[in-house]
Amino acid sequence: MQLPSEAPQSLVRASLGELFCEFLKVSLLGFGGGIVLAHRAAVERQRWLTESDFADALTLCQFMPGPNVVGIAVCVGAKTRGFVGALVAFAGFALIPGAIGFALALIFLEQTQAPIVRNVLAGIAPAAAGLMIGTGLRLLKPHRHERRGIVFAALAFAGLAIAKLPLLLVLGTLAPLSVAATVVSRAKP
Amino acid sequence: MSALGRLTIYLALMSSISFGGIPPVLPDIHNFVVGANGWLTDRDFADFFALAQTIPGPNMILMMALIGWKVAGIPGAIASAGATAVPPCTMYFVGFRLWDRFRDAAWQRIARASLAPLTFGLIVAGGTVMAETADNTWRAAAISVGAAALLLATRINPLWMLGAAAALGALGLV
Numbered sequence: 001m002q003l004p005s006e007a008p009q010s011l012v013r014a015s016l017g018e019l020f021c022e023f024l025k026v027s028l029l030g031f032g033g034g035i036v037l038a039h040r041a042a043v044e045r046q047r048w049l050t051e052s053d054f055a056d057a058l059t060l061c062q063f064m065p066g067p068n069v070v071g072i073a074v075c076v077g078a079k080t081r082g083f084v085g086a087l088v089a090f091a092g093f094a095l096i097p098g099a100i101g102f103a104l105a106l107i108f109l110e111q112t113q114a115p116i117v118r119n120v121l122a123g124i125a126p127a128a129a130g131l132m133i134g135t136g137l138r139l140l141k142p143h144r145h146e147r148r149g150i151v152f153a154a155l156a157f158a159g160l161a162i163a164k165l166p167l168l169l170v171l172g173t174l175a176p177l178s179v180a181a182t183v184v185s186r187a188k189p
Numbered sequence: 190m191s192a193l194g195r196l197t198i199y200l201a202l203m204s205s206i207s208f209g210g211i212p213p214v215l216p217d218i219h220n221f222v223v224g225a226n227g228w229l230t231d232r233d234f235a236d237f238f239a240l241a242q243t244i245p246g247p248n249m250i251l252m253m254a255l256i257g258w259k260v261a262g263i264p265g266a267i268a269s270a271g272a273t274a275v276p277p278c279t280m281y282f283v284g285f286r287l288w289d290r291f292r293d294a295a296w297q298r299i300a301r302a303s304l305a306p307l308t309f310g311l312i313v314a315g316g317t318v319m320a321e322t323a324d325n326t327w328r329a330a331a332i333s334v335g336a337a338a339l340l341l342a343t344r345i346n347p348l349w350m351l352g353a354a355a356a357l358g359a360l361g362l363v
Contacts, residue, residue, distance in 0.1 A: 065207040067211050068210040123356070126363070129319035130332060130334060
């Protein structure tokens with residue numbers, strides 16, 4: 001994601017109600033672009049965080065375990081209102097949209113034997129898989145000139161998708177190697 | 190132990206190691222719930238994935254809730270959603286506090302440079318494994334490739350692509 005250059009801003013402390021409502025909106029409207037909407041809400045419109053705070057939260061969530069976009073909500077909430085803020089932002093993002101989504105999904109699944117629903121799902125599943133591939137590639141794009149990063153991305157891909165190794169093994173092997181390679185290459189003059 | 194107990198513990202473990210988000214651990218979860226335990230069929234798994242991607246909201250938590258629902262009804266859905274969300278959210282909170290405290294440390298730059306590309310490769314792999322499950326025809330494979338290409342090359346909202354794929358499906362063209 002491209003971040004505009006840092007501008008001096010005066011930050012605003014979020015009210016808990018605003019925090020809840022903003023992340024409720026991000027969750028319900030932010031299909032496929034939750035991070036973009038969260039940035040717009042938290043940095044540009046409400047001024048709860050600076051650009052660099054948000055970039056940090058994004059980076060952190062990228063390489064911490066878990067559903068990343070939920071992590072953005074937790075980090076933004078934590079930054080502006082501490083523990084209670086994290087809880088409220090999570091609730092706005094996950095609880096109500098989750099319950100609505102679950103109900104919708106059950107209604108839809110009742111009908112999976114109907115040919116039309118079967119066909120629609122058969123169309124959506126490959127598109128959704130393709131979008132996930134595209135998202136990963138798009139995130140890699142800024143790293144395309146870093147040979148070391150690309151090699152490790154390719155190894156991670158091969159380990160999981162081609163060799164079908166368990167994730168823990170792939171990560172447990174590649175993460176220390178990648179960190180070591182980065183440290184070594186930075187130690188060189 | 191009951192199936193729900195085993196699923197909950199398994200999902201809590203998976204969400205705790207799901208670096209780069211839930212999609213990279215989907216292959217492992219697929220092996221566990223479809224292969225090792227037979228709680229779901231391949232088709233259930235692909236359906237849940239497609240639905241979770243289509244419905245706005247926290248989609249991977251929703252997908253795990255649907256798996257839990259299949260195994261043990263509504264209590265299963267709640268337990269699975271909790272197992273997926275609570276361990277990582279605890280870590281996000283603690284991690285962000287620590288990250289904020291040591292924001293200028295050299296190790297943060299090294300961690301960023303070395304771990305970020307790794308996680309992106311894992312996301313691509315997760316999508317590839319899902320595509321293998323979903324792409325039973327050459328048309329389905331073409332949709333996967335087309336969606337990935339459009340996302341990379343254009344700024345079209347992905348919702349339109351999913352809508353178009355759903356329409357192709359509804360017309361019986363997939």
